[in-house]
Amino acid sequence: MSNITSQACLSDGVPGGPLFVGVYSTVFLVGLVLNLTALAVFFRHGKSRSHTVVYMTNLALTDLLLVLTLPLRVYYHLGFSIHLPWLCDIVGLVLLANMYGSIFLLACMCLDRCLAVSFPMSPRVCEARKKAPLVCLGVWVLTVGASLPAYISKRAEASAAAATNNASCFGNFPFYATQPVALASTLTVGFGLPLAVMLASSWGLLRAIGRSAAAAQTELVDSRKIRRMVATNLVIFLICFLPYHCMLALLYMYQKERPCPLLVTYWYSLMLACFNAMLDPLAYYFTTETFRRKMDVGAMRRMFPLHNSSSNEVQHKSRGPLNT
Template sequence: MSNNSIACHNESSGQYSILPVCIYSFISSVGLIFNITALAFFFHNTKSRSHTIVYMTNLAIADTLLVLTLPMRIYYHLGFTGLPQWFCDGLGLVLKANMYGSIFLLTFICFDRCMAVSFPMSSHVQEGRRKAPVVCLGIWILTFGASLPIYLFGPQTDSPNCFDNLPIYAIQLKVVLPTLLMGFGFPLVIMLICSWGLVSSVQQSTVAQTKLVDGRKIYRMIATSLLIFLISFLPYHATLVLLYLDGPTPSCTVLTAYRYSLMVACLNTVLDPIAYYFTTDTFRRSFDISTVKRMFPLNSQSSESTGRSRRPRNS
């Protein structure tokens, strides 16, 4: 860790750590509730599971794993020290791997929807869509397999600053270039192409012209997916570019921007479940109070017992 990074850490310690604590606390609590609820819905409604739902289930798992790393960041930003560096690096590995897993899964969700709408009668497309579980397995292997060597064989640090260490791996050209291209650039290009394909298919579809398909709903789905993707991941990858351009001793401003852009990227775990609700008809139609009661029978039983206790007894 560079002296400049240590100085920036000292300047940002103390009272200024309250903002990371608040942001990470919000993301961890709300994100955990949202994603556990989404997973309960996905696993409860196995009969209506589509190929897109397979991707969404894996996305919710990735978001949940990411959220589970945040309490230790809260612990650190509250001023507690003494965490071993290998433990901090391990949590960083899980966070980054699941963040890029979310990026790839969001990309394949968009691609799957594009294929389903653009080529609904193609047997080759339908056969390819059935391989969604294999694609998800490949994404898990890719994200953790690509991240693990960086933490195992990269340069080691004995700095005690845990999560405030300079992201030295991310500013090396041999790492940052593939990260920007494969981890953000290509997925963004694919999402843009698929979104354009979806819009074109809807405009040319005779079914959409007869109002049997709500084109506005599809447009809203496209806009929501792209907006969530850009809001969550564009700031983080933009700061990676700034870190690289600043060289081995980036300024405190760039380091601070990097740390807060990582928080924004983690916010994706809260936004994804909201996207499930507003862009997926099956999720929105099925997810109501009765569904929640069926998924959590203890609550419904307690409510019923409470209701019975409040009823007046016949004398």
């Protein structure tokens, strides 16, 4: 049933064309450069790595994994056949793992900043923040483990229809994701809970900054930058992930009819989710003082190698007490 609907939509040529090819190619090129640059900055300055940077490093890694799978999607949307169904399934698994890995890591970053600002002197909070590597490990295990049932389900469905045409490599109906149990856990644990954490943490962070006496001293805390950081993270989160989860709910409501326009819109929402791999590094630069300063200084050193000592002095003087 799902294959019939998918093939009918594919026969109209909806998921092909220059839009998908252009978007996936752009995300691949820009995301590859930005995420590699971000990882180079993070690992180069590993000795001064804060807890927030630990989350950023893992976020850049998962974004890089997604970016590396996009050439196959470009190849597919150019109209070429992919004769390795297992490869399509693995690429789909990477997309799911990246999506929910990014969701959880963004929520963890937001909560970490809130705790750091709201309870800067609390020993319990300091000890909890030191567990950032373990939290990231748990996110990887959770996201990959939660994505495996979808992969196994797709393999079982492909085995039941062994003679199926592989032209619908990335155009199948999300059968597993629209099952009641999977959909409920996805909308609550996978999206709703992290969104609630981000909203509560953002509110707590802004509230703490508003009540802080240091917020009035721009040399210590720039409240405008913090508000911009909070707004940027929330906007990226909602733009990339809200449409996909809304489409899952709509596909569940119309699971029997499975109208082609709804299914095509679902494919567009998946494409939109991939933008996260390109937007996250931009968020590092525009909202994180440490990342921006270190990347700029590194670039200046490459451009002016004779002035290393002076640039070191400038970097030392530019350090402020707020290191996020």
